[in-house]
Amino acid sequence: xxxxxxxxxxxxxxxxxxxxxxxxxxxxxxxxxxxxxxxxxxxxxxxxxxxxxxxxxxxxxxxxxxxxxxxxxxxxxxxxxxxxxxxxxxxxxxxxxxxxxxxxxxxxxxxxxxxxxxxxxxxxxxxxxxxxxxxxxxxx
Amino acid sequence: xxxxxxxxxxxxxxxxxxxxxxxxxxxxxxxxxxxxxxxxxxxxxxxxxxxxxxxxxxxxxxxxxxxxxxxxxxxxxxxxxxxxxxxxxxxxxx
Numbered sequence: 001x002x003x004x005x006x007x008x009x010x011x012x013x014x015x016x017x018x019x020x021x022x023x024x025x026x027x028x029x030x031x032x033x034x035x036x037x038x039x040x041x042x043x044x045x046x047x048x049x050x051x052x053x054x055x056x057x058x059x060x061x062x063x064x065x066x067x068x069x070x071x072x073x074x075x076x077x078x079x080x081x082x083x084x085x086x087x088x089x090x091x092x093x094x095x096x097x098x099x100x101x102x103x104x105x106x107x108x109x110x111x112x113x114x115x116x117x118x119x120x121x122x123x124x125x126x127x128x129x130x131x132x133x134x135x136x137x138x139x140x
Numbered sequence: 141x142x143x144x145x146x147x148x149x150x151x152x153x154x155x156x157x158x159x160x161x162x163x164x165x166x167x168x169x170x171x172x173x174x175x176x177x178x179x180x181x182x183x184x185x186x187x188x189x190x191x192x193x194x195x196x197x198x199x200x201x202x203x204x205x206x207x208x209x210x211x212x213x214x215x216x217x218x219x220x221x222x223x224x225x226x227x228x229x230x231x232x233x234x
Binding site: 015016017018019020021022023024025026027028031032035042043046049050054074075076077078079081082083084085086087088089090093096097100 | 141144145146148149150151152153154155156157160164171172175179205208209210211212213214215216217218219220221222223224226227230231234
């Protein structure tokens with residue numbers, strides 16, 4: 001495995017720091033939107049501040065465009081691709097787990113007892129017991 | 141460009157298989173555990189494919205572009221975590 005990346009410091013900074021800032025921006029934007037909408041009083045104000053900083057960070061990349069276009073797009077596409085791959089993997093795992101019959105202890109259940117139960121008979125017994133209890137109370 | 145999308149997507153898929161496979165294999169019981177071990181094996185096979193087969197045309201892990209993508213991914217994840225930590229600190233301290 002060849003681990004020689006031949007990076008110069010500038011390129012590492014371009015890829016890592018740009019995506020770091022984008023990550024912070026997206027996280028602040030999302031949490032800011034959530035908090036400013038659902039929060040009340042002080043929390044709502046904090047939400048607006050977070051939203052402002054999130055928009056400011058993302059606007060820095062969109063308006064001022066501090067990086068070479070190809071480098072930035074490459075970094076963005078890489079990040080989005082990995083996240084897409086992770087989401088696809090998670091969905092696949094959920095799908096398989098839902099499809100696999102995970103309840104395999106049904107054989108241990110004594111279903112014969114349930115089959116032998118006569119519900120009507122049990123109901124009649126209960127009614128009789130209730131009637132007897134009512135009769136006793138009336139006699140007293 | 142398609143090479144980057146495919147190779148980085150495969151890395152993400154491998155990471156989720158390894159992570160979720162480990163969790164399911166450890167905490168699952170009976171059939172679920174078997175499924176978790178299956179996911180874990182799939183993740184290991186994918187990792188082996190990514191690491192040991194740099195000569196194929198689809199994924200070249202010896203390429204600088206691949207490691208640039210990894211750097212971008214690690215940076216993005218770290219940034220997201222830092223953003224959420226900032227949010228939590230702001231909410232807890234208020």
